[in-house]
Amino acid sequence: MDIFLLEAIINGILLGGVLALLALGLNLIFGVIDVVWICYAELVMCGMYMIFWLHGFFGWPILIASFAAILGVAGLGMLLHLLVISPILGSAPINQLLATGGMLFFLQSLATLLFGTDFRNIGLRLPIIEFGDIFISYSRLLAFGAALIGAVALYLFLSRTYLGIAMRAIAQDREVMGLMGVDQRRIYLITSAVGGALAGLAACLLVLQYDVHPFIGLSFGPITFMICVLGGLGNMIGGFVAAFVMSQIIAIGGYYFSIEISYVLAFVFFIVLMFIRPQGLLAR
Amino acid sequence: MMHEANRRIAPLILAAFGLAVVPFVTSDYVLHIAIQILLWGFVYTAWSLMGKFGLVSLGHGAFLGIGAYVSPLLWNYAGLTPWLGIPIGVLMAVLLALIIGYPCFRLRVIGHYFALVTLALSQVALLTIVAARDITGGSLGMTPRAVGHSWYALQFPEKPYFYAIALVVWVFGIGVWHFVDLGTGRAALDAIAEDEGAAAAIGINVMREKLRVTVASAALTAFGGALLSQYFMYVNPDTLSGIGVSLQIVFAAIAGGMYSAFGPTAGGLFTIALPEILRISMGTNFVGAANTIYGALLVIFIIFMPRGIIGLVERRLAAPPARI
Numbered sequence: 106m107d108i109f110l111l112e113a114i115i116n117g118i119l120l121g122g123v124l125a126l127l128a129l130g131l132n133l134i135f136g137v138i139d140v141v142w143i144c145y146a147e148l149v150m151c152g153m154y155m156i157f158w159l160h161g162f163f164g165w166p167i168l169i170a171s172f173a174a175i176l177g178v179a180g181l182g183m184l185l186h187l188l189v190i191s192p193i194l195g196s197a198p199i200n201q202l203l204a205t206g207g208m209l210f211f212l213q214s215l216a217t218l219l220f221g222t223d224f225r226n227i228g229l230r231l232p233i234i235e236f237g238d239i240f241i242s243y244s245r246l247l248a249f250g251a252a253l254i255g256a257v258a259l260y261l262f263l264s265r266t267y268l269g270i271a272m273r274a275i276a277q278d279r280e281v282m283g284l285m286g287v288d289q290r291r292i293y294l295i296t297s298a299v300g301g302a303l304a305g306l307a308a309c310l311l312v313l314q315y316d317v318h319p320f321i322g323l324s325f326g327p328i329t330f331m332i333c334v335l336g337g338l339g340n341m342i343g344g345f346v347a348a349f350v351m352s353q354i355i356a357i358g359g360y361y362f363s364i365e366i367s368y369v370l371a372f373v374f375f376i377v378l379m380f381i382r383p384q385g386l387l388a389r
Numbered sequence: 390m391m392h393e394a395n396r397r398i399a400p401l402i403l404a405a406f407g408l409a410v411v412p413f414v415t416s417d418y419v420l421h422i423a424i425q426i427l428l429w430g431f432v433y434t435a436w437s438l439m440g441k442f443g444l445v446s447l448g449h450g451a452f453l454g455i456g457a458y459v460s461p462l463l464w465n466y467a468g469l470t471p472w473l474g475i476p477i478g479v480l481m482a483v484l485l486a487l488i489i490g491y492p493c494f495r496l497r498v499i500g501h502y503f504a505l506v507t508l509a510l511s512q513v514a515l516l517t518i519v520a521a522r523d524i525t526g527g528s529l530g531m532t533p534r535a536v537g538h539s540w541y542a543l544q545f546p547e548k549p550y551f552y553a554i555a556l557v558v559w560v561f562g563i564g565v566w567h568f569v570d571l572g573t574g575r576a577a578l579d580a581i582a583e584d585e586g587a588a589a590a591i592g593i594n595v596m597r598e599k600l601r602v603t604v605a606s607a608a609l610t611a612f613g614g615a616l617l618s619q620y621f622m623y624v625n626p627d628t629l630s631g632i633g634v635s636l637q638i639v640f641a642a643i644a645g646g647m648y649s650a651f652g653p654t655a656g657g658l659f660t661i662a663l664p665e666i667l668r669i670s671m672g673t674n675f676v677g678a679a680n681t682i683y684g685a686l687l688v689i690f691i692i693f694m695p696r697g698i699i700g701l702v703e704r705r706l707a708a709p710p711a712r713i
Contacts, residue, residue: 141501192692198500199445203643204691206636211684217677319677327512327632334505365520372509372516379506380492 110360112239117356118349119241122249123310125348127325128332129256129341130303136276136339137296140190140201144209145304146326148185150216152178152308153317161227175305182301183294191293209322216319224316231313244313251310255303256345262299263341272296276339328355328368331375337385347386351375408556412549420548422665426657427555428617431562433642433653435609438569438602440639440647443499443582446603447635448489448507449610451514452482454630456611457618458518458525461533464542466524471543475615482611483604485510490603494596497585508632515631530625533618543619551620558616559654562609566650569605574598610638644690646697655698 131145142148152174159170189204231243263269275282275292283289315321332351336343351371358367378386412420436449459478463469469477489510492498498506518525525531536542545551569575577598580588589595618624627633637660645656660683667679694701 141505189688189692196695199443199504200691200695202445202501202504203639204688207640207684207687207691209684210636210640211681211688214677214680214684218681323632327508330505331509334502338501363520365516369513369516369520372513375509376489376506376513379498379502380496383496383498383502 108238110357112241113356113360114353115239115241116245117353119245119249120356121349121352122252123245123307123314124325124328124332124352125345126248126252126255126303126307126310127329128336128344128348129252129259130300130307131329132333132336132339132341132344133259133272133296133303134300135333136341137272138186138190138194138293139198139276140194141205141330141333141338142185142300143202143206143326143330144185144212144322145300146322146324146329147209147212148178148181148301148304149308149311149325150317150319150322151181151212152305153312153315153321154216154220156309156312157225157227157317160229161225167227167229171309174308175302178305178308179298179302182297182299182304185301186294186297190297191290209326213319213322220319222319224318226316227312229313242314244310247313248310251306255306256341259299259303260341268292268295328371331372335375335378335386337387340385340387343385343387350386405560412552417548420552422661424548424551424555424620426654426661427552427559428613428620429641429661430654430657431555431559432610432613432617433638433645433656434559434562434566434650435606435613436638437642437647437653438566438606438609440642442578442602444599444603445504445639446507446606447504447632447639448510449606449638450511450630450632450635451485451507452607452610453614453617453634453638454511454514454518454626455482455485456614457624457629460615461531461618461624462524465531465534470541471615471619472541475543475612475619478615479608479611482607486603486607487600490600491596494599499585508635511631511635515626518626518630525626528626530623532623535622544622554616555620558612562613563650563654565605565609569602570650574601578602640687642697643695644687644697646699646701646703648696649699649703652697652699659698 127146127149131142134140134142134145155174155177156167156170159165159173160167165173185205185208189208190201193200193204231247234241234243234246263273271282271287271292272295274285275287275289279289311321311325328351332347333344335351336345336347351374354371354374355364355367358370362370411423415423432449432453436446439446456475456478459481460471460474463474463477464471489507493503493506519527522528533542533544536544538545538547577588577593580591580593581595581598585595614629617629641656641660642653643656644659645654646652663683663686664679667682671678690697696704
């Protein structure tokens with residue numbers, strides 16, 4: 106087998122890890138609150154700026170800066186829920202989609218206003234691992250590992266803790282859970298915080314690989330929604346599988362054609378699959 | 390009855406006269422803004438044809454992009470006049486609308502899912518334009534070959550010409566909106582938006598009604614895109630295609646009010662005049678300030694005024710002030 110193709114496939118798997126991590130938070134929010142945060146990738150952008158300023162400008166150690174960013178984005182998630190989502194929880198789903206779409210625009214413009222359109226990086230470059238003739242970036246490996254750990258941790262949280270079980274129960278039946286004495290508003294707020302924290306974690310890993318600029322969200326946002334929908338919105342395992350399918354299409358498409366064409370293929374694949382399996386890849 | 394009709398028509402005639410007189414009394418700058426408002430207002434109106442029936446498409450960036458690119462490409466590489474190039478672009482957009490619309494409606498892809506499928510479509514259009522950079526110029530955009538004042542090439546350096554074209558096209562868009570609003574399809578589409586299964590059960594041809602409004606919306610959007618590229622003499626994938634433009638179209642139509650004929654145009658007025666005003670009053674020191682305010686207003690609109698600016702005005706007019 107062609108060594109470059111092999112490298113593309115391996116990098117595709119690693120990219121899949123990052124995409125899976127991004128999809129995880131969005132999926133959680135959708136599954137529990139039944140809202141799609143169109144501005145999810147913009148929250149990641151906010152997290153990346155937090156790390157850039159805390160580490161790159163104020164000189165905080167990278168781990169502490171990352172931790173602060175995770176908490177910060179979790180806070181943003183709660184704010185987003187309180188200010189934007191909860192006033193319109195009762196209205197048409199499409200209004201919720203559009204309100205968070207408005208937030209996308211707002212966050213992008215605010216970042217442009219505050220930081221300008223410069224590409225910034227934290228000036229921390231992790232080594233590249235050479236494995237035979239194959240080059241693998243360490244930061245991608247790290248992201249991949251974190252995505253796996255994040256997924257397992259989320260799975261344990263949702264299946265073993267009271268809060269997690271309450272979240273899943275709410276996703277199944279909103280009305281009855283209220284009668285069972287679960288405070289829906291509190292669960293929603295916590296879910297938003299966890300979803301935000303996952304976006305923050307994604308930010309920590311992305312900032313190692315990409316320069317941050319106000320429009321970076323647009324390069325991850327659309328593909329993340331497609332992955333969530335492809336996996337079946339709210340279906341964590343489906344999202345995980347879909348992330349790797351999409352990343353392979355992108356990696357192998359990029360190897361044979363160009364990076365834009367590979368994304369075109371991924372989106373076309375998504376559209377076609379929506380027609381064949383509208384309930385998601387893993388639907389029975 | 391007659392009196393009632395007169396009262397409705399009189400302000401329209403007055404407004405038409407007022408719009409027709411604009412180029413004789415204002416500067417090129419004001420005209421430039423007015424042309425943009427009319428052309429974008431036309432596109433937003435085209436979107437609201439679908440939007441007001443619950444078909445929230447985030448794919449209109451694709452139709453706009455096709456309309457905007459096909460005619461300049463044919464003009465630059467084949468020397469084909471826009472009089473033929475624009476219809477070809479519109480036809481291609483209609484074809485795409487059918488390719489996406491038919492399976493969507495057949496398989497009942499609605500709500501969130503319809504929005505996301507169409508969102509993918511607009512990304513496909515954007516990335517295809519960027520990928521074909523050898524002929525489209527990629528992210529740098531391209532310029533239709535300029536020949537000066539020419540009816541054949543549909544190029545007019547003088548603004549009043551384009552103002553007249555934009556005005557006629559915009560009035561046509563409003564006409565189509567009314568045609569759809571008054572036609573028999575409207576009740577059917579309203580019923581479909583309420584409950585698709587029930588609508589089908591009482592004998593409404595759901596597929597036909599949805600496809601008709603989708604095709605009309607896509608065709609007008611592509612036409613608007615073609616005129617925008619013809620007016621600006623420059624096309625760029627980021628300003629005429631992709632998710633950003635799709636969202637811009639949706640937001641403007643919603644901010645203005647997609648349930649009224651002039652709502653989307655009011656959205657155009659708001660989205661084009663507001664950044665201009667903010668830019669002039671704050672200067673260029675604050676890049677992004679205008680958009681930040683705009684974004685915040687959008688969110689507030691969607692939360693508090695889902696029927697948009699015009700919706701609010703109409704409600705004020707409809708409800709007479711309480712007497713003490």
